[in-house]
Amino acid sequence: MPGENLTRDEARERAALLSVDGYEVSLDLRSAVGGTDAEPRTFRSVTTIRFRCNEPGAATFADLIAPSVTSVSLNGKDLDAGQVFDGSRILLEDLAAENELIVDAQCAYSRTGEGMHRFVDPEDGEVYLYTQYEPADSRRVFANFEQPDLKAPFRFEVRAPEGWTVWSNGAGELADGVWRFAETKPISTYITCVVAGPYHYVTDSYARTLPDGTRLDIPLGAMCRKGLAPYFDADDVFLVTKQGLDFFHEHFDYPYPFGKYDQAFVPEYNLGAMENPGLVTFREEYIFRGKVTRSSYEARANVVLHEMAHMWFGDLVTMVWWDDLWLKESFADFMGTFANVGATRFEDAWITFANRRKAWAYRADQLPSTHPITADIRDLQDAKLNFDGITYAKGASVLKQLVAYVGQDAFLEGARRYFKRHAYGNTRLGDLLSVLGETSGRDMGAWARSWLQTAGVNSLTPQVLLDAEGRVDELAVVQEAAESHPELRPHRVAVGLYRRTAEGALERYARAEVDVDGARTVVSELAGAEAPELVLVNDDDLTYCKTRFDETSLATLREHLGAMTDPLARALCWSALWNMTRDALLPAREFIGIVLRFSGRESDIGVLQMLHAWANSALVHYAAPAWRERGGLLLAEGALRELRAAGPGSEQQLAWARFLATVASAPDDLRLLRGLLEGTETIDGLEVDQELRWAFLEPLAAHGAADETVLAAELARDDTASGKRHQVRCLAARPSEAVKAQAWAQVVESDALSNALVEATITGFGQPSQRELTAPYASKYFEVIERVWQERSIQIGMDVVRGLFPELQDSQATLDATDAWLAAHEESAPALRRLVLEARDDLARALRGQACDAAADEG
Helix, strand or coil, X not given: CCCCCCEHHHHHHHHHHEEEEEEXXXXXXXXXXXXXXXXXXXXXXXXXXXXEECCCCCCEEEECCCCEEEEEEECCEEECHHHHXXXXXXXXXXXXXXXXXXXXXXXXXXXXXXXXXXXXXXXXXXXXXXXXXCCCCHHHCCCECCCCCCCECEEEXXXXXXXCEEEECCCEEEECCEEEECCCCCECHHHCCEEEECCEEEEEEEEEECCCCCEEEEEEEXXXXXXXXXXCCHHHHHHHHHHHHHHHHHHHCCCCCCCCEEEEEECCCCCCEECCCCEEEXXXXXXXXXXXXXXXXXXXXXXXXXXXXXXXXXXXXXXXXXXXXXXXXXXXXXXXXXXXXXXXXXXXXXXXXXXXXXXXXXXXXXXXCCCCCCCCCCEHHHHHHCCCCHXXXXXXXXXXXXXXXXXXXXXXXXXXXXXXXXXXXXXXXHHHHHHHHHHHCCCHHHHHHHHCCCCCCCEEEEEEEECCCCEEEEEEEEEECCCCCCCCCCEEEEEEEEEECCCXXXXXXXXXXXXXXXXXXXXXXXXXXXXXXXXXXEECCCCCCEECCCHHHHHHHHHHHHHECCHHHHHHHHHHHHHHXXXXXXXXXXXXXXXXXXXXXXXXXXXXXXXXHHHXXXXXXXXXXXXXXXXXXXXXHHHHHHHHHCCCCCHHHHHHHHHHHHHCCCHHHHHHHHHHHHCCCCXXXXXXXXXXXXXHHHHHHHCXXXXXXXXXXXXXXXXXXHHHHHHHHHHHHCCCHHHHHHHHHHHHHCCCXXXXXXXXXXXXXXXXXXXXXXXXXXXHHHHHHHHHHHHCCHHHHXXXXXXXXXXCCCCHHHHHHHHHHHHHCXXXXXXXXXXXXXXXXHHHHHHHHHHHHHHHHHC
């Protein structure tokens, strides 16, 4: 990554100097097919940029990352490419008031998912291309001014191999062997896009009559690789798309501004999706090759709606710089769930939000790298790491609170004014607060200071005093904050009181909303209520906090959590118990015991699958080492019991089958998995499709029960891109010193693997059952990470630094080695240090959890 960074100060200076009038970009992608000995494989990129300069005679630079530049022309004058191009920037001196820059370059195809990604399908040899840029990789495809506040219209033309189809942001036509695309509205460089190849393409259309009587017609398209076409349920994608377009038009009062709406499901994608206007890209794993649960369809719908919300929040109106990334991501994350609940069949999506999205936020907000929602982003490396649980999930949680604070009507009216006032422009925090202040009549400054400009998560704990008659004398909510982030915030919360009914159901019988402000707030409305068995201080999930329990409530949950009838309240209790486990307030074995006792009664499939993930994490990271084997056997025993008890063919059956594969280690469990694969064992209603076969094979490989021959035979059965990723993961999972050495070398010492296969190899490498086998790599990790960070792309660097951190060597020695590296590398790239600091914090948290669990054993 040398020389490729861009600082906020540089971007600010360039924005003050330049205004961009338009781009014309011509790409020749015919080199994508056919053999070549040249490395890297390249394509021709010719870019014309017309721009104005506020200070004639001044100097600036354009951005381009390319193996070579053929020619550079500024205002008709040829520049010496060898002199003005340094590998990532093109020096532009003596600018005129009006300028034209023409750059002819050879740009490289990518194998890391950054820039112009090239994928060869092993199933049929077909080549597929797509671009992915955020935050700053369009400069790998064409010369530009790579910062979000230098918006301009773009006109693309593309030459492609015969028989291919090409898509871009605007509508395209093929004439004389060239695909030419309609000029876009003014947009930022990072949301331009090109997708090209023999994709399977399905079309539909959307129409509505606007308030002024005009008709809005939006051509719809959806595409995937030909090999995935048999599994592509485009009808459901289009259904959610149309529901979303209806919903956002009704609430935003601003017609979709970008013409067509294509959605491309592409291979080896690093993200969930990207909001390129008119051409949204998604990871192809959202096309399901096997049976999945309802939560997978809900998650896909959420992502479709999240990206659609970006058409307004992010594409139409864009942040000035990455400090205000939340202006688009927090809104889109909130709107994804808001629209899912309001427009689709997934009416319980707020439960998933409370259970899954907030867990991501709570973890991120307790790391040493936590930051205010409005972050301090010094440069592009900072920006890349800030696509995190704070910017997305905490920001969305805070916006959910804001809706309760100002009212939904005022919130949406603020959004409508925001779009109209800043269409095709760039904004900062103050621009949004201004319109929300107008529409709500509230002082947004104090709210923003508490919630957007400070970091950390508060905990809320109930205190209950009973009178002589056993009624509530006083109920108070105690607010606490971490020493590192001591801010106490205003919270609008609902406090729910629960008791068991005569039939045994644990139900709410009293509720009060109260504004919690300061260290202790009395809920006077609940005085005189019957004594509760459970107090839930963030009932209905109105605020962003860690929920704690008094001793009576905790004892009730230990015995009766499964009797709670309200699914959201139950999900909130599960989330609170998990936070207590992570905070070393609840022994991991006790959390696992509660999961085993009550998860079989969980009706929400998304919550159940989250519980499976948490229980496994509790075992791997927070359980005392001496109890791990026993805990693993208990989890596997419970998984098998629930698998056999689940309804034949049900979602619960599938979820428990996958969980059994995750925790299986005993010979009998492994024999059952092998028997299910071979057909010698059956469980009524369980269809062992290809995806489930690979899920069963990984534990077999990790425990030495499936060798290279078995995995090769499975790949022959599933000789696809998906099958190859699964096989690579399973190969790296095998319990052999030679296997681990090879996997390490393939990821660390070579850049031959694509991003998807790097990810698969890293996942297979780190098996919880192989701590001794991977122990030698703890010291090697600290020897190589700085070199990897310097030599590899930032995406691969992030994957390696995060994925190979020796988290399974969970000892004080590893913590000390991490501290030693940090002390010796104070001048290393801040983004690299951040990743190591985060991993260190996770390890320290795991050790505290293990000590808590060990103490429970001693007690």
